[in-house]
Every structure is written in structure tokens, then in C-alpha cells.
Amino acid sequence: MSDPHSYLTRRDVLVAAAATGAASLFPSPSLAAAAGDQIRPFTISFPPEDVADLRRRVAATRWPDKETVTDTTQGVQLATARKLAQYWASDYDWSKCEAQLKALPNFVTEIDGLDIHFIHVRSKHDKALPVIITHGWPGSIIEQIKIIAPLTDPTAHGGSAADAFDVVIPSLPGYGFSGKPTAPGWTPVRIAKAWATLMQRLGYTKYVAQGGDWGNAVTELMAVQEPPGLLGIHTNMAATVPADISKALAAGGPPPAGLSPDEKRAWDQLDDFYKNGLGYAIEMNNRPQTLYGIVDSPVGLAAWMLDHDIRSYELIAGVFDGKSEGLTRDDILDNVTLYWLTNTPISSARLYWDNAHFPTGGFFDPRGIKIPVAVSAFPDEIYQAPQSWAQKAYPKLIHYNRLPKGGHFAAWEQPAAFSAELRTSFRPLRQQI
Template identity: 45%
Template sequence: MDELINPFRIAVPDAVLTDLKSRLRNTRWPETELVDDWSQGVPLKWIKDVCGYWAEQYDWKKREAALNRFAQFTTDIDGLGIHFIHARSPHSQATPLIITHGWPGSVVEFHKVIEPLVDPVAHGGNAADAFHVVCPSLPGFGFSGKPTATGWGVDRIAQAWAVLMDRLGYARYGAQGGDWGSAVTTSLGEQDADHCAGIHITLAMSARPNVEGQPTPEEARALKGIQYYADWDSGYSKQQSTRPQTLGYALTDSPSGQAAWILEKFWAWTDCNGHPENIFTRDELLDNVMLYWVTASAASSARLYWESFGPKKRTAHTVKVPTGVAVFPKEIVTPVRKWMEASYTNITHWSEMPKGGHFAAFEQPDLFVREVRDYFRKLR
């Protein structure tokens, strides 16, 4: 087995960028929506403005250099190249921590929290809270390899993460994740309990409602989220879990289509007061879209849904390691402790966050860093 760890730097060829600009400038647009809000999808005026900015003003080379400030590597695990950021702390007592993104996110989600987690002293914190941060790209996402055969679901990814942490020499570590990252982190906590000291998650979509009598306010909030998601917000998931290949042709060919497919969720799932640019810069939004566009990973990233919700369902998990949960108020479905306790038998930390949504580290980096420090401080 190839256990080499190879240095990696993002270096998108100029030809890819030239082609991108050409496609953006030649987009064939539909007519405008028939409503004055986002209820029919991403508004035409805004997405045209974003794509015009993307083609004419967005400076990928500058953004690429900013992302390359993090030490990055690739390594082959189970026949697949895995890309990851590995930011080692200057503090020797730092706790190793693997943090995992989801869809439609990427390692870009963590660009504001890695440095404070790694070097808390330089960011007004205490050296005792330092982490060595490992931040991989999910298989089929970003600069990780694209699976060439079926089987790369949540549990196999978690197995790969356990191998990665072992390969890096971390015999004891923590794990954190949101969206698919929460699912992978959950599986990792179950499968590698001998080495994973504890997990921290922000989403628990696998926890089934367990309402007895009148719902509590916590349950009512989650039930409302479940109903809204089912009625208005889950079409993307059904398409990606049933026909990811069909979707991939359109998104891989059209940058405006890829941007709209992703950016709608940054409107729907964030605590942004109605508009994603209330919480993110346009450059940040496009940085994340770029990791899908330049790697042509629309189909390969969507297949994680097929692996998880398609013919081969995920198995249920029972996590016994200490578990921390942060409930961000604008999460798709806010976690409910009672619903989680059957699968997470050792919940030792529960936080109701004052603001924030699905992309916690990206939206509210200061709150996220504080929360992660608070939880893992108990396990050091």
C-alpha cells in the first residue's frame, strides 16, 4: 500500500480560467422569475451580477494564493487520492483535530477558523486550547480523487479518515463536522473509538423524531424544519441521490448553472437575513464554487447522495465516545437531544448558539472557534 504523503499546492491552469471566463460571457440566460423573491429559485438579476463579477473582476490567482497559505498534501487511501490541509500548531501539547465539510461546501468553509484553532495565542486565546488541524476534501470533492467504482459512502470515508489520522501519527484525536461532515464524524466516532477521543457535530439528520405527547419547543422547531425541508428544500437531494449523472452534465458544462445550484443553498441555509451577501463576501462565495468548477466535480460530489440514499442505504450508528453538539438556530433541521440519545449514548456537551446556520465555521467563525475550544477542553 502506498503510504506516501505528498505536498500539494493549488495551481489551476490558465487555460481553465480562460475557458471559464468564455463560458460565463456566453451564458444563455432564461427569462426572469415571476416573483419578487427567491421562492422560484435564485433571482436572475443577482446571479447575472455574480457571474459578471466572476468573469470580469474576481481574481482567482489572488484567492488561490490565500488558500495556499495552508500546508496541503495528498495521500492514497484505499486506492483513492485524498487531498487535505494539515496545519500543525506551534504548541507541542496541541490536540489533533480532523474537521470535515459537506455539500455544497468545501475546505473553503474553514479558511477563517484554521489559524485561530492552530495558534490560539496569536488570536487572543490560550495555548492550552491549541489544535493540530487536519481538514480533508471529501472523495469526489475539490482536489481529492473521484471514485471510479461504487462504495464510497459515509462509512468508507470515515474508515479512510481513521487511516489518515494514523498515517499522520495521531494516536488520539478529536473530530468535528457539519452536513455530510457530521455524518462522517459520527461514523468515525463509532468505528475508531479506540483512537477518536470525542466528536463534535452541528447536524444530526439521521436522528428520527421521537415525540411523546405535545412537542417541546425544541421539538416543534425541529419538526417545522423537517416539514419545510420536505416540502420546499429537498429537491436537490432527491435529484443527487437518484440521478447524479444526469445532473452532472448540466452543471459541469455551465458555470452559471453550477453557481446557481450551489449559491441557492447559501441563501436557504444560512443565518443571512434574506441574502447570502449579508454574511459572506462575493469572493468567499465564489472561492467555494471554484472548488467545484475547476475540478469538474458536480457529478462526483453528488454521488455521495446516491451512495447514502440510493440503492445501498447507510447503516445506523451507535456512538459511545463523548459527543458535543452545537445547535445553530438557522440549521436545516436543528438537533434535538432526546431524538439523538439512542444513537449518541454519551452526549456530554450541548450548546444553543445565538446565531448562525448550516455553514457554521464559514458564517460565524468566532463562535465556532469558541465552541470547539470549549468542548474539546473537557477531553484534553
């Protein structure tokens, strides 16, 4: 493959490394001549007054009455929101997350009229396999930070040099540090095309892709589009739901007869999500601009983001009750704070509107992918895709594994297991690079 640093001059790289403190992430001593200014180093910095204003707003939250039930059926519970706010206003330190982001090589490049931000970390190992990894909502690049080192430096994290990846992590349009679309139409189809352009621009002639949530939609659509060089994909939120299952779910059940135990469990998970967990998506599908409250109230934003799916909510609520499974309080607030400081609550929500108004099929419907696919099925995802459904949805299924632990934010919650899954999944494709 060509040198992925060929888009920058030596001076460009040294300036970017000095700005981010990341010179060690550029191990190659020789760099090709610049190919114009298509890719620019990006420095992350927020004014201290913005962080101070955030803390002030959290402390000044106007609280509602307590819910009138003892469970989660009315939404994010007052006790959880108060514990989150107390920690956010008094003990949370954003500067730690900002320093972590600055220590990574960040770049932007204009694609299809929009600036796309991405993290790009190249492995020190030869023949590293390039992978582009896409987050979803209410996630961000924060989700993937924990897997960068295990993927790029596997020998320091229980793997071998033959498992090494070059890692590209873009921010979706309207999310994080990417540009905010000013016109409709930035759908997963368009984003998938943009990601292929990005990988080509980085000089990668052969690569793989990974995603969950919206990241899965983008990654699967890349597979459908089959851009030159895309060898295969990995998903941790596979779209495998058979047509008869989708039809029965839309009609309110009951499930079709003859489901296996794994299929019945997936049915139950989907049935619960469709009946109780889609409130946020319905609003953002239809009226994202109405969500002014989550741009004006940090606690309002946090509650909106926490109420994604019940198993993720239970995990996060447990963290603020003193449990430490999967995520920390800082993990959660790093992600929410990034949304707040970049003022992206509504620009990110418009992805739902765009997808609803330029539809490409159901979110979990098989898309007819013909290239190799690997599936990691985590038990607390919106649904744990059964192997039988995955085999039907992906004719070239090269890996399937049911994990014992992990949910919707798998890379964030279980980075070691997630990294191991990517290594295993893509080994059959490495001989092609």
C-alpha cells in the same frame, strides 16, 4: 503522541514548504526519518487559460426568463444569479483564493486505492489536540480555512495555549483535490474508515473529529466504528431526530403531541426542508450523471449550489444585494470556482448516489454513538437540534450549546464562534492526550 511529521523526511517538508510558502507552519526543528512515500506534498496550480475560459463562459451565459413569482418558491431568482455572474465575470479574482490555498501545507496520500487530499497544519503549542474536520456538499475545504488559525494559534485569537489543535482538513472523495472514485461504493462508512487510516498514518494515536452536513455523517460513523485513538466528536449538524418524529415527517405530518417549543421549531424547520428543500438531493440520489449542465455552465453550477436550503440561500442572496453578514461575495465564488476548476460537480454529487444505494439509515436518525459527543446547534441550520433530542441520541453528551447566529456553513459564516465551540467542547477530553 508520536511526531506527526514522521511520515516525511526533512527534505520532503522543506520542499513542500517552499512550494506552498508555508515553512513557518512547520515549527518542529527535528523530523524523524521517512517512512516511505505514503504521504506526498501537493502543489495547487491551475492554468491561467482555465480561469480565462471560466470568465468567458460566465459572460456568455444564456439566461432564462424571470421567475413568475415574487418570492423564492421557484428557486434561485434571476436577479441574484445575474448579480453573481456580473461580479464573477468582471471583478472576482481567483488568484487570491489560490494563493491562500497554496500558503497552507497540502498533501495527498493513497487510501483504499484512492488519492486523498488534505491540509495539515500543526500548532506551535505543546500538547495540541489533533482534530480531523470534514466538510459537506456544496462545501469544500474553503469552508474551514477561516478556522485554521484560531484553532492552531489560539493565543492570537482570544484563546489560551491549552486550547491548541493540530488541524487536518481532508477533501472528500470526488471533491476538490481528492481523487475521483471510478467505481461505486465510496459511502460515508468507507470514508469514515479512510479518515481513521489517515489519522493513524499521520502518527496520531489520540485525536478528535468534527463535521457538518456529509462531514457529520462521516464523523458520526467514525464514532460508531470507534477506531483506536478517537476520543470524541463534535457536530454542527447533529443527527438526533427521534423515530416518531421521522415517521410523522415522512407521512406529511402532523407533528406528535407534546413537543416543547424548541422541538416544535425543529419540527417546523425539518418539515419545510423535506417539503421544499430536497430537490437537489433527490436528483443526486437518483441521477447524478444527468447533471451535465452544471459541468458546462458556471452559472448553472452556481445556481445548483446556492439552492441548498432556504436560509443559506437567503444569506447568499443578501450578500449579492450588498449585505455582509457571515460571508462575502468572494467567499461564495471561491467555493464555486473550486468546484468548477477541479471539474468535480458530478463526482461530488455521486456521494448522494452511493449513500442512497448503500444505505446506513436516515440522514438525521440517531446512530447509537457510545463515545463522547459535543453539539453546537446553530439557529439557521437545516434544523436546530433541541437539547432534549441530543441527550437521547448521544448518551455521552459532553457539550451542548444553542448559538444565537449561524447556519449550515457555520465554520465559514461564524469562524470565531465556531472555533470557540470546538475549544469548549473538547476541553474535557484533553487530559487523555
